[in-house]
Amino acid sequence: MARTRMEDRMEAYVPPASDAASVSQDETAARIRELKASLGSDVLLLAHHYQRDAVVALADVVGDSLRLARAAAEATARHIVFCGVRFMAETADILTDPGQAVYLAEASAGCSMADMASVDALEAAWDELAAAGAGKVLPLAYVNSTAALKAFVGRHGGLTCTSSNAAQALSWLLSQGAKAFFFPDEHLGRVAARELGLPLTETAVWDRGKARGGLDARAMAEARVYLWNGFCVVHQMFEPQDAAAWREKEPGIRVIVHPECRLDVIGEADAYGSTETLSRMVDAAPAGSKWAVGTEINLVARLAERNPDKLVVSLSPCQAICANMYRTRPKSVLRVLEAVAAGTPPPPVRVDPAVAGQARLALERMLACA
C-alpha cells in the first residue's frame, strides 16, 4: 500500500530530546498532567473508548467516533492530541479550523477496516454500476474510512454515519429515491438495513475482489443496498455460540454486542448498539445484573472495573483487542505534549484542503441528521 504524506512527514520528523522512553508510568502520567496544566486551554486530549486505561485516564474527552467528532468540531484548543486511529484524527482535522492542529498520538495507528476500501476501488465500482444501469445510487460511508473516501461520498451527494446513526443515515439516503452503497463495513450496513425493515434479499454484498462486485445483472438491478465486504477484524472474533455458552454458564446474563459483529451474532444477542450505548446499558443496570459484552476488550475491562457490583465479561473467550488502538501509550502522548510545549510540535494530521472540503460535506450531512 502507498505511504501517506503523513507517514512521510513523520519519518522526516526528529522529535526534540526527551526522556519519555525511560520514565515510569506514574511519572509519565504526572508529567502529562503538568504539561496539560501549563498548556491549559491550548491543548485538548481526545481518546477513543478502545484505548488502554492508562491513556483514557488522562483524556479530556473519552467517547466513540461520533462523540469525538463532535468534540473536535466544538473544540477551541489550538493543539488537539488524538488517541485513536488515523481516520479519526483525519476527521478531527476536517472539522477543525486551519489554525488548529490535530496530532495522532501514535502516528502508525491505522485501521484495517478503513484500509479495505480505497477511492480507486470505489470509483471503479461506481463506473460498473453506471454501466450496468443500476439507476441512482448514493454512497454512505461509515466514519471508519479514510478522508479520501469521505470526499468521494461528499462529491457524490452521500453522507457518513457512525455505529450510532447508521440506520438513520440510510433512511435519509433511501428517502432521496436512491439506492445506497454502504462501505466499508458490510455488517453495520446489513444491520442498518434490517433495522429499517428491508428484507435481506434487497441487500447485495459487493465483493471488493471481483469485477462488478461479483454480482450478476439481476442481483445488481434488484438490490436497494449494496454492501462493500469490509469488516472489523476485532468484531469478527465473536461467534453466535459464545452467547449460548455464557447463558449456560451464567443464567440470566444479558448479551449485548456492537453492530460491527456479524448478523448471526447480533441475532443471538439481547441488544446491540454503539460503544456509547453498550456502556450506558451496563452503567445504568441494577447491581447483581450480568453482562456478556461483544466489543473491544479494553472497553469491556473498564466497564467491569467501574461496575464491581455487576458481572461484566467479554462475550468472546478470545482476546478481542484492537492492536492499532493499543499502540498508543501514555508515553506516546507525553512525547507529543513535550514537543508542543517546547514549540517544536510533530507534524499534524493535515488532510488536503480540496479533499477536506468534500469530506466535510459528507460529515456535516451526518452531524445535521444524527
Ligand code: SF4
Ligand atoms: S476496532 Fe476495528 S474498526 Fe475500530 S479501529 Fe480497530 S480495526 Fe478499525
